[in-house]
Amino acid sequence: xxxxxxxxxxxxxxxxxxxxxxxxxxxxxxxxxxxxxxxxxxxxxxxxxxxxxxxxxxxxxxxxxxxxxxxxxxxxxxxxxxxxxxxxxxxxxxxxxxxxxxxxxxxxxxxxx
Amino acid sequence: xxxxxxxxxxxxxxxxxxxxxxxxxxxxxxxxxxxxxxxxxxxxxxxxxxxxxxxxxxxxxxxxxxxxxxxxxxxxxxxxxxxxxxxxxxxxxxxxxxxxxxxxxxxxxxxxxxxxxxx
Numbered sequence: 001x002x003x004x005x006x007x008x009x010x011x012x013x014x015x016x017x018x019x020x021x022x023x024x025x026x027x028x029x030x031x032x033x034x035x036x037x038x039x040x041x042x043x044x045x046x047x048x049x050x051x052x053x054x055x056x057x058x059x060x061x062x063x064x065x066x067x068x069x070x071x072x073x074x075x076x077x078x079x080x081x082x083x084x085x086x087x088x089x090x091x092x093x094x095x096x097x098x099x100x101x102x103x104x105x106x107x108x109x110x111x112x113x
Numbered sequence: 114x115x116x117x118x119x120x121x122x123x124x125x126x127x128x129x130x131x132x133x134x135x136x137x138x139x140x141x142x143x144x145x146x147x148x149x150x151x152x153x154x155x156x157x158x159x160x161x162x163x164x165x166x167x168x169x170x171x172x173x174x175x176x177x178x179x180x181x182x183x184x185x186x187x188x189x190x191x192x193x194x195x196x197x198x199x200x201x202x203x204x205x206x207x208x209x210x211x212x213x214x215x216x217x218x219x220x221x222x223x224x225x226x227x228x229x230x231x232x
Contacts, residue, residue: 033218042117042204042222043158056216089156098218099210104150104158 002027004094004105005074012111013082021077021108025094032075033102034067037089049075082112115140115207119223126195127231133180134190134226136205144210147181147188148220153201161203164188166210192228200230 005024013019025032030051035043036059046059049069057067064082069075079086089109093102116139126132138147149161164172164181171179176193192199202225209217 031218033220035220040224042206042224043220044222045219048218056219059219091158093158095218101160101163102218102220103160107156107158109156 004029004092004103006090006092006105006108008108009106010109010111012113014113015083016081019079019082019086019110019112021079021090021092021110022074023077023092023094023105024074025092026096026103029094029096029103031095031098031102032069033093033095034075034077035091035093037091037107039088043091046077079110082110084112086110087112115142115145115209115221117205117207117221117223119205119226121226122224123227123229125229125231126192128195128197130195131191131193132195132228134192134203134205134228136188136190136223138186138188138205138207140186140207140209142209142211146208146210147179148206148208149177149179149188149190150204150206150222151199151201152204152225158204162190195230197230197232200228202227 032049034046037043047067048056064080066078089107091107093104095102145166147164151159162174178191180189204225205223206220
């Protein structure tokens with residue numbers, strides 16, 4: 001049973017470009033969570049999704065950031081018009097149900113130049 | 114809102130020795146979970162140990178054990194017989210266990226402690 005898969009592992013974007021980060025949850029998991037880790041910081045919650053629904057996006061910046069988890073395919077975290085401050089590691093986690101253990105992917109390191 | 118504080122940005126230990134990493138947290142809830150995660154240079158977040166607040170017995174996993182002091186809101190991690198592979202960033206994390214609660218799926222992390230193991 002493969003773990004949570006994130007790709008790409010590393011992503012470099014110029015200021016103003018779009019970044020798309022993908023997360024395939026573990027098999028049988030329908031709950032997905034995105035976290036951001038800024039340099040020298042712990043992970044901070046961004047958004048919680050179930051299939052086709054955003055449940056809680058209270059940790060997402062109001063502009064430029066969006067997330068989806070379609071019926072088919074991976075969850076996508078999309079950052080439009082990236083700025084240097086978006087440079088961070090973005091982690092995805094998945095769980096089988098609410099209140100069950102969440103497993104993390106290896107993260108995507110986004111660098112904005 | 115809950116907060117998690119790790120007061121030791123860096124710690125070091127000699128191989129085969131024991132080291133304790135500190136964590137304190139603030140919450141008004143009585144039912145919650147506490148976790149220690151390890152993040153090696155690969156950046157993978159690996160769950161080391163988990164404690165349910167309603168359990169008085171401290172959790173243990175092989176060489177890893179915790180000292181959970183609920184009244185003091187303290188949750189330290191003890192690593193015995195330290196190995197070179199234990200070198201990593203360690204994060205303490207909190208999650209509410211309140212049923213029907215608004216955010217019992219969110220993990221709140223501390224800033225981490227970088228552990229170095231010296232041969």
